Amino acid sequence: METQLLTKDMSSRILSEILDRPDAYLIVEAVKAALDKEKEIRQKFYNDITEDDKAEFINGEMVMHSPVMMRHNQVGGLLFTLLNFYVVREQLGYVGYEKLMISLTRNDYEPDICFFRQEKAVQFKQDQLLFPAPDLIVEILSNSTQAYDRGVKFKDYQAHKIEEYWIIDPKDQTLEQYHLFGEEYQLILKSTVGDVKSFAVEGFQIPIPAIFDAAENLKAFQSL
Template sequence: MNLELKKQIERIKKQPNAFIILNALQNLYEEEQKERMYFYETVSENDKAEFINGKIIIHSPVMYRHSNVVSNLSFFINTFIVSRNLQAIVAVEKLMIRLTRNDYEPDICFFGKEKAKDFKADQLLFPAPDFVVEVLSKSTEKTDRTIKFNDYQSHGVKEYWIVDPENEFVEQYVLENEMYELKEKTSSGQINSFVISGFEIPVKAFFDKQLNNETMRHFYLLLEKLL
């Protein structure tokens, strides 16, 4: 139980109507679980869907610049972990993580060896990743910066990148003492992952086609060394 949750519980305990609050929360929980089961039963592999605070959210198609950033960055990460034989897993957009209350399909998520070794081929729901990247769009930015930010933090996601493809910058948050600390907010230079040791990439390679191609060649060379 993290510090913020303990504070919330203490605030409720001090209320004279604490048991009324708890009863209302229990009723809310039961109703949400019914809706969550309906979500599991009806969502298909073709849907980009999430279950957030009791509501089923169906996402609209993304812009090309959003898709391009996700595709490029996932390639860089995946190529790096293969070249280093990290035995980790990188998933893009369609893998659903199940947290205490909510279910998300992050743009990119990374599971280190310790978590990845227990995954099954037919598994549909996954635990909190070690590292998550969300690429902003107008319809998701508020959720990415608030609900998901707090949820990833409270469930121990060690590193969280928020990438803004329109304004071309990245924010890097790292979990320290159960709270996210902003380590970088930049549109230039190199960014180094805290979770994926040794992984670094020029921020401009997320967005600039020429630098992206140069970075691609660098990562292809990493793969060629394995052959």
């Protein structure tokens, strides 16, 4: 919460500093020109990437991701199994996994797992490549991605009012659950034990160990 307040104060301070300058319009025009150039680079990103790439467009740069470690893959698969089964059974929407790309106002991301409520999901097409902001995003930490997951992605998901954000550490077997209150994420829990109950996926509640252990995952699946 303290970090979020500092970020908000910083944004207000930057805006105030620009408005205090006599060349404020020139600064705004320079920013607009830079963002217009970024749009061209972003379009090239769309043209160049293929379904085989694990790539994201973040603040004007294409970020390529390396293959994941086994524990990362296991955690993603275990959680997806539970979440997708529940969402399909209850007809709540659509669950995307790994390479599904969401397109926000400036950046494009491929979350490890994301969930869209039915009112969004019914509009999706079979040949669709870019998707709107989901209602839940899950990112699984790795050495190469955790700075993004806790930094620019956290801020971007928050700014685009994505209701719920889970950060999973597969090494420490920890789940962090954030829920949007107003304009900021609030940490609901950070734990290795107990249950997690989703805000965005109505009625979805699972034991946290089921995300990390196959035997516990099977028990949770049978209890859904």
